[in-house]
Amino acid sequence: MKHILSVDVEEWFHPEAVHHLFPNENWQELDERVTHNVLRLLDLFEKREVTATFFILGWIARQHPELVKRIAEAGHEIASHGNQHRMLTKMNKDEFREDLKTSKDILQDVIGQQVIGFRAPTFSLVKETRWAWSVMVDLGFRYDSSVYPIWHDRYGIPDAPRFAYTAFQKNGQSLIEFPMPTLRILGKNIPFGGGGYLRLLPLPFTKMAIRRFHSLRQPSIIYVHPWEFDDDQPRLNLGAVQKWRHYHNIDKNLARLGRLLQNYQWVSFKDFLDSGQLKP
Ligand SMILES: [Zn+2]
Numbered sequence: 224m225k226h227i228l229s230v231d232v233e234e235w236f237h238p239e240a241v242h243h244l245f246p247n248e249n250w251q252e253l254d255e256r257v258t259h260n261v262l263r264l265l266d267l268f269e270k271r272e273v274t275a276t277f278f279i280l281g282w283i284a285r286q287h288p289e290l291v292k293r294i295a296e297a298g299h300e301i302a303s304h305g306n307q308h309r310m311l312t313k314m315n316k317d318e319f320r321e322d323l324k325t326s327k328d329i330l331q332d333v334i335g336q337q338v339i340g341f342r343a344p345t346f347s348l349v350k351e352t353r354w355a356w357s358v359m360v361d362l363g364f365r366y367d368s369s370v371y372p373i374w375h376d377r378y379g380i381p382d383a384p385r386f387a388y389t390a391f392q393k394n395g396q397s398l399i400e401f402p403m404p405t406l407r408i409l410g411k412n413i414p415f416g417g418g419g420y421l422r423l424l425p426l427p428f429t430k431m432a433i434r435r436f437h438s439l440r441q442p443s444i445i446y447v448h449p450w451e452f453d454d455d456q457p458r459l460n461l462g463a464v465q466k467w468r469h470y471h472n473i474d475k476n477l478a479r480l481g482r483l484l485q486n487y488q489w490v491s492f493k494d495f496l497d498s499g500q501l502k503p
Contacts (some may be wrong), residue, residue, distance in 0.1 A: 226436070226437070233283065262293075274300070280304050282307050282330040299491060303341045306343055316358060335503050339363070355369075360397075366401060368492065369400075373403075401444060403417065415423050421479070423467075433487065450472065
């Protein structure tokens with residue numbers, strides 16, 4: 224029974240909580256921090272003998288093609304996180320098609336292989352943007368991992384399925400959705416396993432949640448971002464709650480992830496699909 228490990232590769236100025244402070248035209252002038260933090264993750268993954276899917280922004284791949292090659296050469300899967308970290312909710316279907324195709328073309332040029340997976344920035348595949356699945360099928364994607372089946376101020380489809388399912392079919396092609404991981408507690412879906420939930424919730428809770436998935440023979444998903452391991456990044460003025468949500472436990476996160484990866488077998492989405500374990 225395998226579980227799935229993933230990294231959303233973006234800079235410290237890309238997350239939605241801070242995005243508004245940095246207009247696109249200024250990105251080139253900002254401190255480059257992603258390489259160092261991705262290399263730390265690659266080291267950890269090598270030590271733990273795991274593979275992961277790296278959902279990479281087209282913009283990042285254009286700046287750092289050597290980094291993308293290095294990730295692929297280490298045996299990890301390269302997938303798309305869009306081109307410029309624009310939420311699907313802020314684009315129409317044609318703009319999304321353009322953004323997704325640009326990122327796919329850039330990534331494929333760098334690695335010389337097909338890109339078949341996508342994760343929407345800020346889990347912005349919500350009820351109103353479900354048209355995105357059909358665009359993904361048009362562009363040759365096989366799976367998506369963007370839907371969070373929870374209530375949240377910025378994202379989520381609370382009544383979406385909690386485990387992998389066939390989300391869309393067209394012309395004999397189908398697209399599998401791997402929803403972000405949740406535990407069902409007292410009739411509510413509680414998120415775990417990535418981003419702020421991994422940093423802020425006690426580690427034993429996350430371990431218990433993964434054990435629960437394991438016993439259900441469902442793959443749990445871990446998702447992290449390079450900036451979540453970067454204790455030296457500029458601390459932005461975000462207001463107390465947002466600041467806590469965004470920066471808390473960054474200094475402990477690498478050790479925490481290392482402990483989680485000691486148990487179970489962790490693989491990329493592609494390796495998971497190839498293993499034939501999925502029963503949608
Ligand atoms: Zn992101």
